[in-house]
Amino acid sequence: MRYSKEHKQETHARIIKKASVRLREKGAHGIGVADLMKEAGLTHGGFYAHFDSREALVIEAFAYAMDRSIEHWRKLADETPPEKRLSTIVDSYVSTVHRDDPGRGCAVTALGAEIARESAKTHKAFAAKLEQLIDVMADQIPDVPRKTARRQAMGTLATMMGTLVMSRVAGSGELSDEILASGREAALGRAEATKPTAKKARVKVN
Amino acid sequence: MRYSKEHKQETHARIIKKASVRLREKGAHGIGVADLMKEAGLTHGGFYAHFDSREALVIEAFAYAMDRSIEHWRKLADETPPEKRLSTIVDSYVSTVHRDDPGRGCAVTALGAEIARESAKTHKAFAAKLEQLIDVMADQIPDVPRKTARRQAMGTLATMMGTLVMSRVAGSGELSDEILASGREAALGRAEATKPTAKKARVKVN
DNA sequence: TGTACATCAGTGAACGCGCGTTCACTGATGTAC
């Protein structure tokens, strides 16, 4: 063999890493194979030594992005006392930093609607990673049955993601900041509201 | 003049109407000018008698879709007693019918992430319509100051939109249905929680 | 009312361009002796 196995793997990983950033920034169809390879310091011809097709790269790059999110959330949770874990994740997600840097942010908000229209293969891969994301979120909700935690996690995630999409649509002015603030409040308010004591209080008024 | 002014306007409207469906279904870049014209029963050459560019059509078609949403929400609200208006809108939005028919659904969930990457012109048009959507939503929240209503509206909208995006990413199986149920609960739970009495109860536990 | 002309929405061929993919080739490095 000309190059060591590691060499090829390293190149492969580099392509995916750079692509995962640019695809989140520009959309699943917003950047071409040639430019993606250039990002990795290569020419376009070598692409097919690493991937069967452009679509295969999109799938791998997406999975990579989702794995980084999952990893990031787990790390945030590890560094935070249990009762503050959820709010720490929400605060880091629903932020101007995240809004203004989609390339290193959540792949669901950046690519979700587009991927939902792709081939069944791409779609399936995306759905599997979303399920993992829900699980990590549910892990941060203590003192309730798993089913409740998952339900809670889905609701909170939906608020977080919807907030980010809306804030990006709104640009980066006053309205956008207002949306972020409202979304943060909505996500955390509900999180608070379903803690055991809070839940009791909420039930009282329904 | 060959045709009456009305004739051209009718054709123009027909192109936009059909395009607004197909663009929501296939994405802002998912269908070409020729196919869009075919949808309207025309050939592609005539396109530029109606629009300066493809982008101009996307902007008009998007605005049309948003206007239909706004109209639909207002109509739903008119037909519903005040205290049930918000939940009626949420129920119709966070539904399998909406999830499975993006072409006739909310343009923000279908195109939001994509449009956020477009030219400033497109982006601005989108942002203006989003603001209107927030206003309509805020109109359905009675008994609180306008500012609170708007904040509440943004949070609820974020949950609704995030839920729909997530459910579409999840496909149309069990997970997807679970996401819809959780999102509906999250959106409505919060709406309840911020009614005057509920708000008081929630403050108590914070 | 009937006829000649002007208008312009709509047609369909053609354009230039960018994209995903293919392919013959290169040359640095691992392997065999």
Added chain:
DNA sequence: TGTACATCAGTGAACGCGCGTTCACTGATGTAC
């Protein structure tokens, strides 16, 4: 250790195709007389 050979990651030209846009033309209908 040194040399000849084999491998294959990476190169860059070329391909076919679809797309947005342009343009010369058409022909149905409104208008002028």
